[in-house]
Amino acid sequence: MLVWLAEYLTQYYSGFNVFSYLTLRAILGILTALMMSLYFGPKLIRALQRMQIGQTVRDDGPQSHLSKSGTPTMGGLLILGAIFTSTLLWADLSNKYVWATLFVIGSLGIVGFIDDYRKVIRKDPKGLIAKWKYFWQSVIALVVATALYMSSTQATETSLVVPFFKDVLPQLGLFYIVITYFALVGTSNAVNLTDGLDGLAIVPTILVAAALAIIAYLTGNINFSAYLHIPH
Structure with a gap:
C-alpha cells in the first residue's frame, strides 16, 4: 500500500524511490x-x-506438558x-x-x-477433529494451487526448483497442483506435529517462518535470484 x-x-520528490528497494x-x-x-x-x-x-x-501426552x-x-x-x-x-x-x-x-x-x-x-x-481440519486444509490448498496454475504466464512459474542444481528446472505441468497441495497441507501440519502434544508451537513457528522469510527474500531480490538461478 x-x-x-x-x-x-x-x-x-525522488527520495521516495528508496521505498522501491526490497x-x-x-x-x-x-x-x-x-x-x-x-x-x-x-x-x-x-x-x-x-x-x-x-x-x-x-492428557495422553508427557506429564511435563501438563504444567502448560x-x-x-x-x-x-x-x-x-x-x-x-x-x-x-x-x-x-x-x-x-x-x-x-x-x-x-x-x-x-x-x-x-x-x-x-x-x-x-x-x-x-x-x-x-482431524478429518475436518484436513478437509478444510485440502480445500484451501487446492483453491490456491489451481488459481496459481491457471494464472501462470511463464514456464518457470510451474517449474520445480531443485536446490544446489542451478540448471535443473523440470516443468511440472498439472503435477504443479499436486506438489503445491502437499506443500501447503504438509507444512500447515508440520509445526504442530514437531511441537508435540501441548499445542504451543511458537518455537517451531519461529524457525519455519525464518527459513521461509529467507527464501522469500532471495526469490524477491533480482540479484540473488539471478545468481542462484531461481525464479524471480
Whole structure:
C-alpha cells in the first residue's frame, strides 16, 4: 500500500524511490510486525488471562506438558494481525503471490481459530477433529494451487526448483497442483506435529517462518535470484 503511495510521491520528490528497494521494505516490514507484537502482545495476553482463555493440554501426552495447561492461547490473532498489517503496508500488492500467501494464512488462521475455540470454550483438548481440519486444509490448498496454475504466464512459474542444481528446472505441468497441495497441507501440519502434544508451537513457528522469510527474500531480490538461478 505504501509502495504505491511512494511511487506516486516520487514525481514530487525522488527520495521516495528508496521505498522501491526490497531490502528496505523487508526491514520495515519486520520492524512493523515487531513493534505491533511488542505493543499489543502484553495487552492481548492480559486480556486472554482476564477471560481465562488458556491452553488445554491433552492428557495422553508427557506429564511435563501438563504444567502448560492454562497458558494463554489464541496468540495466532496477534501473529496474523502483525503479518497482515506489515504485508499490506510494505509488500508489492501487484504480486499475485502476496495475495495467495495472505489468503492461505488468513484461511488457515480461521481453521486454527475454530480449533482453539473448541479447545478453550468447549474444553476439548483435541480441538477441531482431524478429518475436518484436513478437509478444510485440502480445500484451501487446492483453491490456491489451481488459481496459481491457471494464472501462470511463464514456464518457470510451474517449474520445480531443485536446490544446489542451478540448471535443473523440470516443468511440472498439472503435477504443479499436486506438489503445491502437499506443500501447503504438509507444512500447515508440520509445526504442530514437531511441537508435540501441548499445542504451543511458537518455537517451531519461529524457525519455519525464518527459513521461509529467507527464501522469500532471495526469490524477491533480482540479484540473488539471478545468481542462484531461481525464479524471480
